[in-house]
Amino acid sequence: xxxxxxxxxxxxxxxxxxxxxxxxxxxxxxxxxxxxxxxxxxxxxxxxxxxxxxxxxxxxxxxxxxxxxxxxxxxxxxxxxxxxxxxxxxxxxxxxxxxxxxxxxxxxxxxxxxxxxxxxxxxxxxxxxxxxxxxxxxxxxxxxxxxxxxxxxxxxxxxxxxxxxxxxxxxxxxxxxxxxxxxxxxxxxxxxxxxxxxxxxxxxxxxxxxxxxxxxxxxxxxxxxxxx
Amino acid sequence: xxxxxxxxxxxxxxxxxxxxxxxxxxxxxxxxxxxxxxxxxxxxxxxxxxxxxxxxxxxxxxxxxxxxxxxxxxxxxxxxxxxxxxxxxxxxxxxxxxxxxxxxxxxxxxxxxxxxxxxxxxxxxxxxxxxxxxxxxxxxxxxxxxxxxxxxxxxxxxxxxxxxxxxxxxxxxxxxxxxxxxxxxxxxxxxxxxxxxxxxxxxxxxxxxxxxxxxxxxxxxxxxxxxxxxxxxxxxxxxxxxxxxxxxxxxxxxxxxxxxxxxxxxxxxxxxxxxxxxxxxxxxxxxxxxxxxxxxxxxxxxxxxxxxxxxxxxxxxxx
Numbered sequence: 001x002x003x004x005x006x007x008x009x010x011x012x013x014x015x016x017x018x019x020x021x022x023x024x025x026x027x028x029x030x031x032x033x034x035x036x037x038x039x040x041x042x043x044x045x046x047x048x049x050x051x052x053x054x055x056x057x058x059x060x061x062x063x064x065x066x067x068x069x070x071x072x073x074x075x076x077x078x079x080x081x082x083x084x085x086x087x088x089x090x091x092x093x094x095x096x097x098x099x100x101x102x103x104x105x106x107x108x109x110x111x112x113x114x115x116x117x118x119x120x121x122x123x124x125x126x127x128x129x130x131x132x133x134x135x136x137x138x139x140x141x142x143x144x145x146x147x148x149x150x151x152x153x154x155x156x157x158x159x160x161x162x163x164x165x166x167x168x169x170x171x172x173x174x175x176x177x178x179x180x181x182x183x184x185x186x187x188x189x190x191x192x193x194x195x196x197x198x199x200x201x202x203x204x205x206x207x208x209x210x211x212x213x214x215x216x217x218x219x220x221x222x223x224x225x226x227x228x
Numbered sequence: 229x230x231x232x233x234x235x236x237x238x239x240x241x242x243x244x245x246x247x248x249x250x251x252x253x254x255x256x257x258x259x260x261x262x263x264x265x266x267x268x269x270x271x272x273x274x275x276x277x278x279x280x281x282x283x284x285x286x287x288x289x290x291x292x293x294x295x296x297x298x299x300x301x302x303x304x305x306x307x308x309x310x311x312x313x314x315x316x317x318x319x320x321x322x323x324x325x326x327x328x329x330x331x332x333x334x335x336x337x338x339x340x341x342x343x344x345x346x347x348x349x350x351x352x353x354x355x356x357x358x359x360x361x362x363x364x365x366x367x368x369x370x371x372x373x374x375x376x377x378x379x380x381x382x383x384x385x386x387x388x389x390x391x392x393x394x395x396x397x398x399x400x401x402x403x404x405x406x407x408x409x410x411x412x413x414x415x416x417x418x419x420x421x422x423x424x425x426x427x428x429x430x431x432x433x434x435x436x437x438x439x440x441x442x443x444x445x446x447x448x449x450x451x452x453x454x455x456x457x458x459x460x461x462x463x464x465x466x467x468x469x470x471x472x473x474x475x476x477x478x479x480x481x482x483x484x485x486x487x488x489x490x491x492x493x494x495x496x497x498x499x500x501x502x503x504x505x506x507x508x509x510x511x512x513x514x515x516x517x518x519x520x521x522x523x524x525x526x527x528x529x530x531x532x533x534x535x536x537x538x539x540x541x542x543x544x545x546x547x
Contacts, residue, residue, distance in 0.1 A: 009414055009497030010525035012467045021462065033255065050254035052465030054489055059465030061254075064500050064529045069522060134257040134465070134488035137371050141463075178371070195257075197373050200362055204256035 012061040021055040030209035031084040097214045098222040101189035128212040138177040138195030138204040157183035164189045191225035232299025234387040240292040243381040247283040250364035261366040264507040272306035272351035282355025283365035291339025304328045307348035311339040327400035345508040354391035418493035421457040434514040443485040452477030463491040469498035501528035
């Protein structure tokens with residue numbers, strides 16, 4: 001539950017849901033996120049610029065020209081949490097993955113003393129919940145991975161990870177939407193485009209609170225996807 | 229012919245289209261971006277008579293050299309910038325900031341350098357003809373988002389305006405420059421992660437703006453701050469103006485193009501009223517921080533806003 005509201009500078013408020021990171025808490029964060037965005041769209045609260053959910057916090061920034069910390073706090077305090085719902089906003093995605101594009105499976109297999117097939121099966125059978133999207137456009141932080149697959153970040157991050165790479169660290173799984181530097185353990189690659197700079201309405205495929213299940217595809221299917 | 233076209237003969241440094249920023253997409257990982265110095269952006273539009281906040285051209289240190297190859301337009305340069313206007317007969321005039329100029333086909337504008345500041349702005353009457361993405365024409369080069377396919381404006385590019393000049397009059401504003409090197413802040417969410425000695429040090433020492441300063445962030449150099457709790461926090465949403473302190477104890481101020489989430493403790497946040505002043509500080513400048521409270525920060529914002537409105541109201545026609 002929402003523990004407290006604090007100011008961040010003069011034009012943002014953090015809604016703090018406590019220290020723990022789990023789906024129940026993140027669900028509450030996302031509920032409030034959808035609620036604030038809806039109320040802002042309806043014109044019931046003015047001046048909201050951004051709502052950024054993370055594992056256990058929601059950061060709301062606003063335009064000092066139109067509102068202030070007191071107005072936004074009052075609005076948040078009046079939200080009736082019990083009545084908030086976001087099922088209607090939630091999407092369940094099936095995302096193709098080709099494990100032939102792994103980079104780290106060999107090492108992971110040695111580290112965890114599990115064979116590759118087993119690692120892939122555990123990953124395929126997980127239903128991932130999107131805790132947050134960020135750092136770079138369209139980049140999802142998803143969980144929770146089976147504890148059998150818990151790993152640390154790479155000691156030395158890679159300078160370049162190909163776009164679409166799927167990585168794991170601790171209980172989290174990510175997908176790199178763009179070629180970028182990265183320190184996650186790469187187990188495969190998806191041909192699905194997570195971010196489209198030409199789409200004006202919904203540039204990011206995924207939204208916080210959605211779920212993702214992976215579907216294994218062959219190299220040939222991967223290439224067909226890319227060429228479509 | 230309904231609009232005018234410039235050809236880029238020199239691109240300048242980090243020359244991009246920017247407006248107020250792209251809002252409502254932080255939860256998708258899209259940084260706000262937008263003009264660094266908001267006040268100059270507002271003036272740039274107002275001086276050429278734009279009622280709307282059209283996208284402008286932002287440059288850093290050195291601006292572009294542009295030749296008007298078609299049409300006629302009205303331009304203004306905002307900020308603190310040296311520039312020249314060269315007309316068809318090769319007559320050159322030294323440009324004055326914060327006033328408008330009428331340019332005709334064949335005229336060039338050579339934006340030489342910013343003076344004791346980083347960012348300058350060029351506006352045109354009626355705005356530039358550029359495509360918006362997610363309600364904004366701000367360019368985020370890092371993610372290739374925005375006009376010009378998300379790229380910087382470069383040599384040989386064509387810059388098109390929405391319209392040819394409609395108003396033949398020129399205008400100017402009087403802006404008194406702010407030079408203070410004291411930047412006012414509010415305590416940050418992890419203020420108490422730092423030792424008592426470090427808290428005192430943060431507000432008493434001079435910080436040097438380092439060369440590692442760009443649209444994403446400003447790195448500062450000073451005596452190291454000591455974090456007594458944890459040098460990492462769980463990743464959370466971040467906002468521009470936050471002063472984060474990574475494990476090395478040297479603050480980084482997050483600026484307009486900063487990522488959407490981050491995991492370093494934040495000792496303080498720049499107040500909105502002082503943000504424009506801060507971003508114009510060139511590397512090597514010594515700055516210091518002063519702690520104020522929320523109420524004062526809000527009042528300072530109102531004062532600044534009223535001051536800007538007053539300056540715009542006082543825009544004068546040049547005879």
